[in-house]
Amino acid sequence: MSEVVMQSSLNGFVSVKGIPEEFVFKQAPSTSSSTHSPAQGHLSMSSSVLSAELHNQKLQSNNSISLQSLEPLLKCNWNSDILAENWAFLFEELQEIGWDRIEELSADLSYLTIHSTCGQHIMQGIIPSAYPEAPVRIETYLPIPFTKLAKKLKECVEAWDVQLEQLRPFFCYMQELDNTALILDPQTPQPQHIHRRLLLENQVFLEVTVSPTSSHSPPHCRFIGPSNLCAVMSSRLSQLYQGWDSSRNLLENIELLLEERVRRRGSETLNAPQLSSTVSDAVECVVCYSFHSDTGELPDLVCDHCLQAMHHSCVYMWLKGLASSRHSMQLMCGDCPYCTKPISCRVPV
Amino acid sequence: MASFRKTGSISLARELAIDDPVLRSHISLGVASCPFNSKDWDIAPNSATALKRAERDVAMGMSSPTEGIFVSGDDANIMFVHAMIVGSFDTPYEGGFFQFMVRFGPNYPFDPPRVCCMSSYRYGHVVRFNPNFYEDGTVCLSILGTWEGPSWAATNTLSSLLLSIQSMLSAEALCNEPGYERLRGCNASSVTNFDIYARHETLRVAVVETLRHAEGFRIPAQLVEVMRNLFFEYYDAYIESCDQYAMYDNKTMQVSLLSKNFVPNFKEIKKNLTALHSELQAKL
Numbered sequence: 001m002s003e004v005v006m007q008s009s010l011n012g013f014v015s016v017k018g019i020p021e022e023f024v025f026k027q028a029p030s031t032s033s034s035t036h037s038p039a040q041g042h043l044s045m046s047s048s049v050l051s052a053e054l055h056n057q058k059l060q061s062n063n064s065i066s067l068q069s070l071e072p073l074l075k076c077n078w079n080s081d082i083l084a085e086n087w088a089f090l091f092e093e094l095q096e097i098g099w100d101r102i103e104e105l106s107a108d109l110s111y112l113t114i115h116s117t118c119g120q121h122i123m124q125g126i127i128p129s130a131y132p133e134a135p136v137r138i139e140t141y142l143p144i145p146f147t148k149l150a151k152k153l154k155e156c157v158e159a160w161d162v163q164l165e166q167l168r169p170f171f172c173y174m175q176e177l178d179n180t181a182l183i184l185d186p187q188t189p190q191p192q193h194i195h196r197r198l199l200l201e202n203q204v205f206l207e208v209t210v211s212p213t214s215s216h217s218p219p220h221c222r223f224i225g226p227s228n229l230c231a232v233m234s235s236r237l238s239q240l241y242q243g244w245d246s247s248r249n250l251l252e253n254i255e256l257l258l259e260e261r262v263r264r265r266g267s268e269t270l271n272a273p274q275l276s277s278t279v280s281d282a283v284e285c286v287v288c289y290s291f292h293s294d295t296g297e298l299p300d301l302v303c304d305h306c307l308q309a310m311h312h313s314c315v316y317m318w319l320k321g322l323a324s325s326r327h328s329m330q331l332m333c334g335d336c337p338y339c340t341k342p343i344s345c346r347v348p349v
Numbered sequence: 350m351a352s353f354r355k356t357g358s359i360s361l362a363r364e365l366a367i368d369d370p371v372l373r374s375h376i377s378l379g380v381a382s383c384p385f386n387s388k389d390w391d392i393a394p395n396s397a398t399a400l401k402r403a404e405r406d407v408a409m410g411m412s413s414p415t416e417g418i419f420v421s422g423d424d425a426n427i428m429f430v431h432a433m434i435v436g437s438f439d440t441p442y443e444g445g446f447f448q449f450m451v452r453f454g455p456n457y458p459f460d461p462p463r464v465c466c467m468s469s470y471r472y473g474h475v476v477r478f479n480p481n482f483y484e485d486g487t488v489c490l491s492i493l494g495t496w497e498g499p500s501w502a503a504t505n506t507l508s509s510l511l512l513s514i515q516s517m518l519s520a521e522a523l524c525n526e527p528g529y530e531r532l533r534g535c536n537a538s539s540v541t542n543f544d545i546y547a548r549h550e551t552l553r554v555a556v557v558e559t560l561r562h563a564e565g566f567r568i569p570a571q572l573v574e575v576m577r578n579l580f581f582e583y584y585d586a587y588i589e590s591c592d593q594y595a596m597y598d599n600k601t602m603q604v605s606l607l608s609k610n611f612v613p614n615f616k617e618i619k620k621n622l623t624a625l626h627s628e629l630q631a632k633l
Contacts, residue, residue: 287458287503287504288398288401288402288458289402289405289506290401293398294397294398294401308504314503317398317459317503318459321460337502337503338502338504340502
């Protein structure tokens, strides 16, 4: 078992984001008795340190990285399915993209993470064992589908950058909304989410779906709550679409045109247990007494008689056990667990 | 109740189940509503909803207390709850400390919990406190599926259940029994006699005996503390009650639903109350 201490002598080559300058790489002891099994490396290696070393190598060996130069550097065999001679090819590609964009590279060379220039978005690449014959599989987290099949990883990253720039207005728009309004769903909005569930002060939920390519146009709206209140809100939708002003932000438009205030964020962070203290108790499902069900559902079903909110799955579980319930097609009908008046719920697939 | 800690030993509820005096009879009779005789629940895994709901119910019961209702989650098993209901004033049960064991099933809240009235038979004496509290601990309540009437709804909670039980501990208790309903407000002797019996036994068993041997009966410490504090608060009312009803002493009564005749002795109870008072005071 050998221990290698790597020193990064940066010389202004790469920016260090708070990563320590000395990185100790330990080789874990081989668990198998066979001498042929490769040793395991540390989980992931700081790429800026690696890049610095490679830079040093390059300077020493006239701008070319050879495999031989890599091995003594690391003093162990990387536990990778990729053929050894292809490692250098991978490193070349990463060098082209720019080591400052590489967030993480796994020790078994099976996946890597690249971040955007603004640092807020990430892209993941899965490196197959047949690399470089088989291309790196790209995973992006964008609200629109992104497929770029290119031989070179650099081309994919460039296409991604272009896409991110085009989506910038959308991301800013959503960020503004997330910072002001109380968002009930998704709990932690990601760049790829285009819907947001808001709470209006009349206890009706509003689910907006924003178009990523034309974010400032009126979003698609869906109301969730007691049917009489939803009907009132839906009647205001035409004035919403007609009166929409893209120079105003989403909240301003909604509050003005639907004539209802939207619940704002509190100072606490939005994780589920605290959520029930900011949203009124009437909003919890009255069967399981929580906001998010086991399957992540929200209490969308509101009884028309007692106005209590419930999860479709909770009502289904309840009605399933009653002899008086009737089931036809996708609907289960029976007595509301709260007020015993008729209620119907979706049958889960 | 943030989390329940494993004590290493089996939970209090399990201990109580092991030496339950009527468990054998429940098993042989196939009584389905006994929290101790619940083999079907013992073997079934608890669903995620049941666990979440049970924890929530206990937390709600402990954080937003109702007058006269006290809850203590079992030390090692979230599905068992020790509950204590204090009899409301202006009822024969006033100031009495009635202990219950509530058990949530693997399909809670879609199935009702199983409840046992511990005070009926576990604290040294077998007492028929109420037409709806049988001597083997069964609680007859429609929402538990053990009585006629509106059945359990998934929206019921531990708090609403205990509230329903508390409302059974009312004046003219005998009128809850089928056949005696028409006697409500009629001042019938059977009804007044039952109330006197209920009052007597409440003081004798649900106050004195329960408090005197609380540790031996393994009532959870938090509930014992509440009982002790309330005892001092209600002491004068207990004494006044004994004085008021002493006129019935040593007169044999026939009480409906009881197999034996009943001879009240409020003076004896008053003596025991005073003794208990000094005993508890010394412990302070």
